[in-house]
Amino acid sequence: xxxxxxxxxxxxxxxxxxxxxxxxxxxxxxxxxxxxxxxxxxxxxxxxxxxxxxxxxxxxxxxxxxxxxxxxxxxxxxxxxxxxxxxxxxxxxxxxxxxxxxxxxxxxxxxxxxxxxxxxxxxxxxxxxxxxxxxxxxxxxxxxxxxxxxxxxxxxxxxxxxxxxxxxxxxxxxxxx
Numbered sequence: 001x002x003x004x005x006x007x008x009x010x011x012x013x014x015x016x017x018x019x020x021x022x023x024x025x026x027x028x029x030x031x032x033x034x035x036x037x038x039x040x041x042x043x044x045x046x047x048x049x050x051x052x053x054x055x056x057x058x059x060x061x062x063x064x065x066x067x068x069x070x071x072x073x074x075x076x077x078x079x080x081x082x083x084x085x086x087x088x089x090x091x092x093x094x095x096x097x098x099x100x101x102x103x104x105x106x107x108x109x110x111x112x113x114x115x116x117x118x119x120x121x122x123x124x125x126x127x128x129x130x131x132x133x134x135x136x137x138x139x140x141x142x143x144x145x146x147x148x149x150x151x152x153x154x155x156x157x158x159x160x161x162x163x164x165x166x167x168x169x170x171x172x173x174x175x176x177x
Contacts, residue, residue, distance in 0.1 A: 001038040004053040009103045015149040018051050018058045021082045024125030033080050033123050036061045044069045045101050046076065047139050049146030052102050058083045060143035069099060073135045081128060084120035084144050088113040089131065096138055097168070098152045107168040109161035110152045112138045 007014050023029065032055060040048040040061060046069065047062030063078030092114040099107045115133040118140050122128055132140055142152060156162065163172060 001034045003042045004035050004039045006039065006043060006048075006052050006101045007054055009100075009151060009153075011102075013054050013056070014051060014102060014146070014151065016051065016056055017149050018049075018056050018147040020058050021121075024082070024121065024123060029123050032057075032059070033061065037078075040101075043101050046070055046073070047143040048101065049143045051146050051149075058147050060084065060140075060147065062139050062143055070135070076136045076139055079128070080123045081118065081140070081143075082121045082123065084118055084140075084147070086113075086141060086144055087117045087119075089115040089117055096135070097172070098138070098142060099165070100142070100152055102146075103151055103153065105165050107163055107165060107172070108152060108156045109158070110138075110142075110155050111157060112141045112155075116140065118144075 032050070036048050036050065036053065039053060044067060046064060046067050047060060050057045050059040059082050061080050063076045065075050067073060093111045094114045095109050095111050097107050098110045114137065115131065116137045117131050119127070119129045145151065145155070153162070
């Protein structure tokens with residue numbers, strides 16, 4: 001396993017629309033998934049999309065038992081999701097604070113669907129179909145945005161809530177809990 005470089009905002013590769021995965025359960029796919037989990041763990045991430053490490057494929061990974069970047073967030077099941085499709089379950093959106101490994105040191109308030117259904121495949125090509133809500137749903141939506149060349153800043157309704165992490169912890173976290 002290798003810790004890969006995470007691309008930062010401004011790298012044009014983050015703006016591309018990723019290509020669907022056509023081959024599953026290959027040595028290259030297993031190596032890529034292992035490297036992505038190692039990279040995510042090394043960066044204390046909640047998830048990681050292949051485009052964030054310069055791989056132009058519709059592949060995201062996410063999941064943890066606890067995460068120091070989101071200490072109050074509940075566990076999210078460790079998942080490999082390939083060629084995902086997200087369907088909102090209802091009209092309710094909720095605002096929540098997000099950060100991104102490709103946009104380090106910042107947090108912003110982002111609207112997301114509260115409940116979703118997501119489908120796709122695991123690294124072996126087995127179908128996945130799940131429903132998620134809350135932070136789990138937020139993580140899936142955030143990572144899948146990378147497959148369309150988007151970062152959370154693209155979804156923010158107001159840049160007034162964009163803040164550096166120390167200011168977020170000092171002013172927003174304590175006043176909005």
